[in-house]
Amino acid sequence: MRRLVIPGELITERSVKLGGGVIAEDGGVHASTLGLLDEREGYVRVIPLSGRYNPKEGDFVIGVVSEAQNTYWVLDIRSPYRSILPGSEFHRELRGNERLRDLLPVGSAVYARIKEVTKTKGVFTTLRWRGTRVLNEGYLLDVSPSKIPRIIGKKDSMINVLRKEGGCKIIAGHNGVVWIEGSPERTAIIIEAIRYIEENSHRGGLTDHIKEMITQKRSEI
Amino acid sequence: MLEIIADIKRDYIKRIVESGKRLDGRGPDDYREIKIERDLYKTAEGSALVSIGGTQVIAGVKMILGEPFPDMPNQGVLTTSAELIPMASPTFEAGPPKPPAIEVARVVDRGIRESGAIDTEKLCIVEGEKVWVVFLDLHVLDYDGNLFDASTLASISALLSAKMPKLEDDRVIYDERKDPLPVKEKPISTTYAKIGGTVVLDPSLEEEQVLDARLTLATVESGDLCAMQKGGSGAFTKEEVLNTIDRGIEKAKELRKLLKV
Numbered sequence: 001m002r003r004l005v006i007p008g009e010l011i012t013e014r015s016v017k018l019g020g021g022v023i024a025e026d027g028g029v030h031a032s033t034l035g036l037l038d039e040r041e042g043y044v045r046v047i048p049l050s051g052r053y054n055p056k057e058g059d060f061v062i063g064v065v066s067e068a069q070n071t072y073w074v075l076d077i078r079s080p081y082r083s084i085l086p087g088s089e090f091h092r093e094l095r096g097n098e099r100l101r102d103l104l105p106v107g108s109a110v111y112a113r114i115k116e117v118t119k120t121k122g123v124f125t126t127l128r129w130r131g132t133r134v135l136n137e138g139y140l141l142d143v144s145p146s147k148i149p150r151i152i153g154k155k156d157s158m159i160n161v162l163r164k165e166g167g168c169k170i171i172a173g174h175n176g177v178v179w180i181e182g183s184p185e186r187t188a189i190i191i192e193a194i195r196y197i198e199e200n201s202h203r204g205g206l207t208d209h210i211k212e213m214i215t216q217k218r219s220e221i
Numbered sequence: 222m223l224e225i226i227a228d229i230k231r232d233y234i235k236r237i238v239e240s241g242k243r244l245d246g247r248g249p250d251d252y253r254e255i256k257i258e259r260d261l262y263k264t265a266e267g268s269a270l271v272s273i274g275g276t277q278v279i280a281g282v283k284m285i286l287g288e289p290f291p292d293m294p295n296q297g298v299l300t301t302s303a304e305l306i307p308m309a310s311p312t313f314e315a316g317p318p319k320p321p322a323i324e325v326a327r328v329v330d331r332g333i334r335e336s337g338a339i340d341t342e343k344l345c346i347v348e349g350e351k352v353w354v355v356f357l358d359l360h361v362l363d364y365d366g367n368l369f370d371a372s373t374l375a376s377i378s379a380l381l382s383a384k385m386p387k388l389e390d391d392r393v394i395y396d397e398r399k400d401p402l403p404v405k406e407k408p409i410s411t412t413y414a415k416i417g418g419t420v421v422l423d424p425s426l427e428e429e430q431v432l433d434a435r436l437t438l439a440t441v442e443s444g445d446l447c448a449m450q451k452g453g454s455g456a457f458t459k460e461e462v463l464n465t466i467d468r469g470i471e472k473a474k475e476l477r478k479l480l481k482v
Contacts, residue, residue, distance in 0.1 A: 107225060
């Protein structure tokens with residue numbers, strides 16, 4: 001069981017490698033956020049219980065185009081920082097008189113990879129990566145970014161159960177947005193299951209429970 | 222700040238609503254869970270906290286002595302204000318009230334004023350000189366759609382729970398409150414959203430973000446309509462308006478039962 005820590009709480013006075021949610025000050029390592037302590041050999045981090053998404057290089061995120069400029073798009077990835085999708089990072093070149101806003105108008109949804117986060121927290125994303133794509137249909141569900149690892153599960157175990165048992169296409173972005181494509185009835189079941197995972201993320205045997213839950217709900221429609 | 226809604230999400234919500242369902246499994250004429258708590262604050266003459274689903278609004282009633290308006294020398298004064306603080310939603314900004322906050326205050330005010338909920342003549346102390354001024358303040362704690370109904374319900378609950386401070390000569394003694402505020406009507410507001418071609422009650426935040434038009438009705442116990450407010454860029458047909466009024470009057474009866482202590 002992981003220990004709950006509060007901001008400012010002293011975690012260790014040993015010299016360790018620092019992960020997220022911690023700060024080194026006055027010769028000790030302190031928590032900088034309310035969360036669960038993840039302490040391993042020579043490494044500590046605090047997994048925040050809640051909060052906005054903090055972009056990290058290599059993450060896959062689901063974003064909504066909020067601006068379409070001449071050479072780049074601005075994506076809303078539910079983060080405090082402005083995130084850019086340069087025109088050159090779209091998966092194909094412009095043809096003829098095409099402008100960027102013809103390719104992805106404001107309101108389009110994309111599944112993108114974070115290519116770079118600069119020191120000044122400029123976020124650059126790309127669609128030139130395997131798996132990334134434009135999302136043309138479906139529903140976007142907002143969840144807490146800290147619950148995404150639980151929704152995906154160890155080696156995708158949980159999300160595969162959701163996909164297989166629920167009969168929907170599902171992508172979970174690291175930024176706390178989940179894309180679901182399927183019939184309204186099936187989507188509703190997936191939403192219910194994800195809300196259940198969010199609330200009961202600390203429990204064991206969740207994957208089996210979700211499997212049963214979805215099978216039962218689906219037999220009712 | 223305006224939040225951009227993904228087009229695919231907008232289309233999905235419209236499809237669901239047009240098929241006669243709701244995202245959260247409600248029917249078209251269902252409210253989310255409503256909770257009312259009265260008399261929360263000792264410093265206020267009356268107060269109430271109302272939640273409709275995830276939306277939470279606090280209403281507070283304060284009374285001071287003041288002058289009446291020259292054209293209504295024998296009537297007390299009602300002043301309504303609303304604040305949408307950033308804590309309630311990332312789209313709310315700090316600073317003086319902006320149009321959305323003003324609209325909430327005005328819709329609530331109109332419902333209470335036009336229904337004659339407060340017996341303002343009983344708030345007159347010396348005609349033309351001294352009357353009670355009732356301040357009705359609304360604080361939105363959490364915004365999850367349908368502020369109008371939550372705010373009106375909180376306001377009327379706060380007014381019903383309000384006790385008048387004692388008046389001794391010209392001094393107001395706030396520590397001694399006894400008589401209830403004279404409330405003679407209980408206006409209830411019901412808000413409908415038109416999404417695609419369907420009109421549904423109590424829009425959630427997501428539904429509010431995609432609605433074409435909304436209609437707020439305030440009705441009183443007799444079934445009379447005393448105020449209306451239309452919002453959004455879309456339009457209602459005449460049949461839709463008449464139909465919505467019938468639905469609203471019927472629904473208000475259910476809500477009015479919640480006001481009984």
